[in-house]
Amino acid sequence: MKQKGIDNFSGKRVWVIGASSGIGEACTQALLRAGAKLALSSRRVDRLNTLAASAALNQALVVPIDVTNPAQLEAGYEQILQAWGGIDLLLFVSGVYVPLRADNFDIKVVQETIDANLLGPMRAVALVLPEMLKAHTGHIAIVGSVAGYSGLPKALAYGPSKAAIINFCETLYYDLLPQGLSVHMISPGFVATEATAQNDFEMPALISAKEAATEILAGIQKGEFDIHFPKRFSGFLKFLRILPYPVYFWIVRRFVKI
Template sequence: MKQRGISSFAGQRIWIIGASSGIGEACAKALIKAGAKVALSSRRIERLTALAAQQDTLVLPLDVTNQEQITNAYQTLLQCWGGLDLMLFVSGVYTPLRADNFDFEIAKKTIDANLLGPMRAVAVVLPEMLKRQSGHIAIVGSVAGYSGLPKALAYGPSKAAIINFCETLYYDLLPKGIGVHMISPGFVATEATAQNDFEMPALISAEEAATEILKGIQVGEFDIHFPKRFSGFLKFLRILPYPIYFWILRRFVKI
């Protein structure tokens, strides 16, 4: 059994959480262009409003760490649209952390935003989708969730858990007619990566990332990862025995 995709985005009701910049903003622009009905969420309302000015679009500001705000935004969306076809959760935060500057408060905030955030949103949209036996849930994780990498002492675990969460959702929801899309980008040039002080291999633009994401959702792909030359290599690394994995990491990753 393979899950169905969304062959055309025209007229589809799509909620993008984390739409104010980077990958989420690029997805929003592409979906608006494709004729989708789009609802934009994140904290920076002025950026969402500027994006929405391009079309008749819902602006639903929220903080993903706040359950009540997510629930209220979804209720508004339902009142306006009567249903939801795709929840695209892009929001995420990244603070470089290594063992010598490990900070539990940063770790807690990272898990709250990157893992509990998507879980809150899924908990809110699932009952209606299950009732209708249709809809799609897409969550942006990261290739940093594949296996342990430097400077990702909180970010890595938050994204590793997203992989497990999506796998389990996919297992449960495939027979129910609900699509699940796990999105694992490599390096993408955005505000989040502008802070990186090292050369990012296989760096792509947010627009290229959006193209990959929307293409994957259209064909019903569960495991959407890109760019393949980088994500494919990391997938290979994670199946190696640990001594070889860590040897390669120490030999070639100079950060």
């Protein structure tokens, strides 16, 4: 049994969480061009308003939310239900990255990262699932990261938050496939955005946010569960994780400035 894709985004109701910059903004722009109806969420309302201003009449809704605030998420989804009666695709892109190493391991950073990157998507999924299950149709797409494949340096909070997204998507897939719902687990490599602008090292196989959006939407169209890119980098990391630990650690130490 194969899960469904979305042949044509025209007229589809998409809730993009994390629409204000980077990968989410690029997905929003591509979906607007494809004629989808967009509910745009994140905290920076001015940016969401600018994006909505570029949309056709009644094509975009601005739904400001902080994903760490359950009441805002609930009110945001209620606003969408009032306007559209439901959604066809939840595209959860929002996320935070704070480099963290053992010598400054800070539990506050860990809590904030898990809250935004793991509990945030779980809260959104909890909201949209009842209507999707009732309708026996719908798509849940969550942006994780190749950093969730296996441990990498400087990611003591980010890595675990993204590893858990992989497990969450895999586990959701078992339950949702028989119900006619699709899960899309999205694992980008390095993408040039505000988040990676802080990196002080050369990022291998770096792609633009526009290229990332093209990969994401093509994967959703095809009904793919595992959407990872660019393949020359994500494929290499997938290979690394099946190696024995001593070999894996040796290779990572060689390639990454630790």
